[in-house]
Amino acid sequence: MKKIAIGIVSLLFCIGMLTGCGNSAGSSEDAAGVKMYLTISSADTFRQTIIDAADKCAKDAGAELTVKDAEGSLESQLAHIKEAVDGGYDVILCNPVDTDTALQLQLAAGDLPIVFFNSCPSDDRLEAGKYVFVGSNEAEAGGYQAEYILDKYKDQDEINVAILKGEKTHSATVGRTNSLKKALNASGKKINYVFEDYANWSTDTAKQYFELLLKTGQRVDAVACNNDDMALGIVEACEENNISFDSLPIIGVDATEKGCQSVADGKMAFTIYQSGAGQGEYLIKAAARLAKGQSLEGMEYLSEDQKYVWVPFEKVDKSNVSQYQ
Known part of the structure; x- marks a missing residue:
């Protein structure tokens, strides 16, 4: 996959300017002042769509979002998480370099909740209200x-x-x-x-x-x-x-x-x-709730055990492809 350069993205909008992402001022997805740190395993075409949507949704929700690319390095990703902890962030959004290292990532995060995305750790590493996954089944x-x-x-x-x-x-x-x-x-x-x-x-x-x-x-x-x-x-x-x-x-x-x-x-x-756009949106929605110590209960696409937010897949062929272009 072609690499896409990702820099630090810091997006901060005031509460009164909230639009989009299905939010309204005072809703559970309102994230005014919430500091979110996103670490991605490596950049590619699809992951960029998630990041672009997350950027927009964070902006609409009034959150500050920092994005870093680990470039395939677990050491870099652990350094990102340490940076989030030391920097006073409220929640970590993580596309893990290796899902088998989820426990290591969680230990590094300390008390900070983590919303995993794009690559899912094993079920026993997830915990409702603390470590959840946003993606598609x-x-x-x-x-x-x-x-x-x-x-x-x-x-x-x-x-x-x-x-x-x-x-x-x-x-x-x-x-x-x-x-x-x-x-x-x-x-x-x-x-x-x-x-x-x-x-x-x-x-x-x-x-x-x-x-x-x-x-x-x-x-x-x-x-x-x-x-x-x-x-x-x-x-x-x-x-x-x-x-x-x-x-x-x-x-x-x-x-x-x-x-x-x-x-x-x-x-x-x-x-x-x-839907990279859908995943990016629900990534921010879930992160906003966890950052504020709130449950994901009632969120669209939430699994019964509240560990997963499953954004649905859709079939595309020549008969309907124009709807996706």
């Missing part, structure tokens, strides 16, 4: 991909599928891949996984891997990618090797601007809209 995305493939090849008893996965430790990689394979395997059809590897969200890496697959001469009926950037790498490889997009559905997740344009152009067959 990855199992839903993988299920939608499987649904598309099975419908496309409903008259075939055997389907050859290639899978390009994101970062090995990322919860989206695990959730999307496992649910995709679970649904395909439960279909009663013979599913052959002719290729499966970690392309780490990268367009270039996905392209290189797919070109290696083409050299083997194996038949491929569909390529399912954990995100749009990797799917666009497959599109590039198909264009350079004169492979018809009608004969090889390429499937992504995120419905990014480039991904949607590819669908509109008849190249990518299908993607799944993950």
Whole structure:
């Protein structure tokens, strides 16, 4: 994924100027004077949409938001959290470099609540009212991909599928891949996984891997990618090797601007809209409540155990892609 430079963003609006994000003065999402510290594992196309929305929502809610990029370094992320503690911040918003380090991050945060986003720690590391996750349910995305493939090849008893996965430790990689394979395997059809590897969200890496697959001469009926950037790498490889997009559905997740344009152009067959804007908005809403010691009870999309805020996925193909552009 292409790196996007992220600097420190400090946004402070007065209470009387509150607009947007579903807020009104005095609402539970009013965050006038609340100091929020956001640390992201590394910048990419989709995460930038979350940050942009969080910036706007923090501004509308009257909060001060500082954004830092850990650039894939756990040490940098721990330094960010120490900075938040020492700087008198009220809440930490964290896209963890490695979800397995959630306990370490929580210990570093001390008494500060954490709203995790984009990559989800294990359930036992979350706690209602203190450590929550805002994102989309990855199992839903993988299920939608499987649904598309099975419908496309409903008259075939055997389907050859290639899978390009994101970062090995990322919860989206695990959730999307496992649910995709679970649904395909439960279909009663013979599913052959002719290729499966970690392309780490990268367009270039996905392209290189797919070109290696083409050299083997194996038949491929569909390529399912954990995100749009990797799917666009497959599109590039198909264009350079004169492979018809009608004969090889390429499937992504995120419905990014480039991904949607590819669908509109008849190249990518299908993607799944993950609302970065929605996640950024609910990230700030949840952070505002936790910073003030309030419950998330009553918040839209909140799970029954109050550990998760699930912003829904939406299916996108050529018939409705214009709604997402």
